[in-house]
Amino acid sequence: MSEECQKGGNPSAGGLDAIIVHNRLSKIKNKLVVMSGKGGVGKSTVAVNLAMGLAMEGYSVGLLDIDLHGPSVPKMLKLEDEVPVATSEQLMIPVSFGGLKVMSVGFLLRDTDEAVVWRGPVKMGVIKQFITDVEWGELDYLIVDAPPGTGDEPLTICQLLGNEAGAVIVTSPQQVAAVDVSKSLNFCCQLEMPVAGIIENMSGFACPHCGEITPIFSAGAGEQLAEKYGVELLGRIPIDPVICQDGDAGTPFVHHHAKTATGRAFAEIVQKIAGREPAV
Ligand SMILES: Nc1ncnc2c1ncn2[C@@H]1O[C@H](COP(=O)(O)OP(=O)(O)OP(=O)(O)O)[C@@H](O)[C@H]1O
Numbered sequence: 001m002s003e004e005c006q007k008g009g010n011p012s013a014g015g016l017d018a019i020i021v022h023n024r025l026s027k028i029k030n031k032l033v034v035m036s037g038k039g040g041v042g043k044s045t046v047a048v049n050l051a052m053g054l055a056m057e058g059y060s061v062g063l064l065d066i067d068l069h070g071p072s073v074p075k076m077l078k079l080e081d082e083v084p085v086a087t088s089e090q091l092m093i094p095v096s097f098g099g100l101k102v103m104s105v106g107f108l109l110r111d112t113d114e115a116v117v118w119r120g121p122v123k124m125g126v127i128k129q130f131i132t133d134v135e136w137g138e139l140d141y142l143i144v145d146a147p148p149g150t151g152d153e154p155l156t157i158c159q160l161l162g163n164e165a166g167a168v169i170v171t172s173p174q175q176v177a178a179v180d181v182s183k184s185l186n187f188c189c190q191l192e193m194p195v196a197g198i199i200e201n202m203s204g205f206a207c208p209h210c211g212e213i214t215p216i217f218s219a220g221a222g223e224q225l226a227e228k229y230g231v232e233l234l235g236r237i238p239i240d241p242v243i244c245q246d247g248d249a250g251t252p253f254v255h256h257h258a259k260t261a262t263g264r265a266f267a268e269i270v271q272k273i274a275g276r277e278p279a280v
C-alpha cells in the first residue's frame, strides 16, 4: 500500500478462543472479505457470484454472510427456508447450494422480517460462533459478505481471520462513493489487512439486447482508488438488469449467464483471484 495508508496495527482479538479459531481457520486456504464503506454498491451480489464462480472452477468454497441486520445471501440463493442442522458435536453444518457451503444469520431467524437488535459484544460473539461452531471442513476459499461500513462486523471478522485474509473492496463508479470506500481502504490499512483488489460495480450499463456497455454514472472511482492506495483494480462489472432479476429470483448470475459480457467480467475477476492464490 502507498503512503495514503497510515498503519495502526491489528488490535488483538482478545477473549476469543484462539485455539478453536486457529484450528478451524487452518483448514481454510484462502479467506476473502467482501466489503465497502458504501451501502448498496453490490457487495452481496459480488460475494455470491465470486463464491459461485470459484465453485464453478472446481474449488471448494464457503460463503459466510455476516450482514447481521440485513442478510441478503439466503434470498440471493433462494435458501430462505433452510435451517442448518447440527452434528453430534453440536457444530452447525452449513446449508448447501450445489457444492457451496453457506452460513448466514438469516438461517437462524424465525422469519425473514425479524429485526436483529444486538449490541456490539453480542454481534462479535455471533460472528465468532460462525467460525468456531460451524463445520466448514476443508475449504479452498471462504468468501465473507460484510455489511456496509467499518463497524463491529467487519472489524470482528477481520480480527478473527487475521492478516492472512484479504479484502475485496467494492465501489460504484461515482466520486461520492469513492469518499466512503476510501474509509474501507484505510480500515484495511489500520488492521494491516492485505487488499486483494477493488471491484467497480455498476460500471456502465450493459444493453440487454446487444450487450454494448454505455457509461451512465460519472466514472472512474475504482481506478482512482486503486491508484491512490496502490492496490489492483480487479475489474468492472456493468449494470445488467439480469443481475438484479437473478438476485431476486435466487439464482446466481454467473451460473446461468456465464457467456454474457457481464458474465465474462465476473469470470475475469474470478480468474485473477484464483490465479494468484495458492489454492488447489
Ligand atoms: N451490476 C449490477 N447490475 C444490476 N443490478 C445490480 C448490480 N449489482 C448489484 N445489483 C443490484 O443492486 C441491489 C443491491 O445489491 P447488493 O444487495 O448486492 O448490494 P450491497 O452492497 O450488498 O447492499 P448492502 O449495503 O445493503 O449490503 C440488488 O438488487 C442487486 O441485485
Ligand SMILES: [Mg+2]
Binding pocket: 043, 044, 045, 067, 072, 145, 146, 147
Ligand atoms: Mg449486502
